[in-house]
Amino acid sequence: MADFIIKSRKRKDYTQFTARIETDTLDSIKKIVNDNNLISINEFINDCLKFAIDNLKITEDEDNNLKKLG
Secondary structure (H helix, E strand, C coil), X not given: CCCXXXXXXXXXXXXXXXXXXXXHHHHHHHHHHXXXXXXXXXXXXXXXXXXXXXXCCCCCECCCCECXXX
């Protein structure tokens, strides 16, 4: 019989938050996670959010008065 091996991993600090996601978007997320054998939907969404925040560029727009970051 094979050994049952448990690997420890660094615990992350999470906050439970509810958000509405469009059905088509959630279907796409689930497909990406399943097709690529990713750890979880939560991890994928967190990675996507981090990427979006790190690469966010907001320019000033006269119509809605957004200000440029950085």
